[in-house]
Amino acid sequence: MKILAAVILVFAGLINLVPVTGVLSAGQLERLYGLPVQGDLAILMRHRAVLFGILGGFIVLSAFRPVLRPAACVTGLVSMLSFVALAFLANDYGPALHKVVVADLIASAGLLAVLLHWLTTRPG
Numbered sequence: 001m002k003i004l005a006a007v008i009l010v011f012a013g014l015i016n017l018v019p020v021t022g023v024l025s026a027g028q029l030e031r032l033y034g035l036p037v038q039g040d041l042a043i044l045m046r047h048r049a050v051l052f053g054i055l056g057g058f059i060v061l062s063a064f065r066p067v068l069r070p071a072a073c074v075t076g077l078v079s080m081l082s083f084v085a086l087a088f089l090a091n092d093y094g095p096a097l098h099k100v101v102v103a104d105l106i107a108s109a110g111l112l113a114v115l116l117h118w119l120t121t122r123p124g
Contacts, residue, residue: 080105
């Protein structure tokens with residue numbers, strides 16, 4: 001399970017690293033999300049891409065530093081499931097964001113499995 005957990009964490013981390021390419025330009029963000037991104041919104045979205053880089057990097061790092069796994073799993077779950085909840089509540093989004101919802105659900109399932117495994121196998 002150690003190797004499987006590491007693979008799941010790298011996968012979930014990579015899902016969170018995809019938006020990092022949006023740091024480069026508003027055009028890249030538009031391609032990622034299928035939405036117009038201009039002006040102040042572009043600054044906010046590019047900063048969001050940086051934050052996803054930090055989160056994705058942290059999750060990938062936890063694949064190689066098991067002591068970080070619980071924090072990485074919880075942080076990733078809060079991030080991804082909050083996005084899924086917001087999308088569900090909005091109930092009106094395009095196909096590009098639907099792909100993000102699906103990817104976040106898949107990655108969340110993996111993070112939850114890793115977290116539950118850690119909770120059930122830790123000593124004490």
